Amino acid sequence: MGLGLGAYVGLVDGQKYIEFIAPGIIASYAMSSASFECTYGSFVRMEYQKTYDAIIATPLNIVPSIYSFNYYFTLFITPMFFFSGVFFPLSSFPEIVQTLSWIAPLTPVVHLTRALINGEFHTDLLWALALIIGLTALFFSISLVTMRRRLTV
Secondary structure, three states, X not given: OHHHHHHHHOEEOOEEHHHHHHHHHHHXXXXXXXXXXHHHHHHHHHHHOOHHXXXXXXXXXXXXXXXXXXXXXXXXXXXXXXXXXXXXXXXXOOHHHHHHHOOOOHHHHHHHHHHXXXXXXXXXXXXXXXXXXXXXXXXXXXXXXXXXXXXXX
């Protein structure tokens, strides 16, 4: 993608497009595979493999079927790819979109990954790292509470 499209794009933030897009692709792949495993993987273990039934868990559905995950991937994951700086620099978006893009968990990961791969070390990275740790703690807590509630009901 970076090689073919890079011939038409030219420099992005002072670097070749393939150098710009590679860290974003790495970060988005990590986020996508983690999301897939936490949604489809958990659902399959719970509903089809009955893994949690085997450890005496009472299955309750948060989502009615496996097809409901399509909404999550369409409404949250896909827009995150476009508005987190994976394919385009955040500076190309309007100010409001730039500000809102930092709500997405992928944005600080892309920012941190790109800076580390390019050998850039600055104080913004500490803010991105703190945001990643905070979002991880928040979403881990939510998933823990949800899973415990599911297993004890």
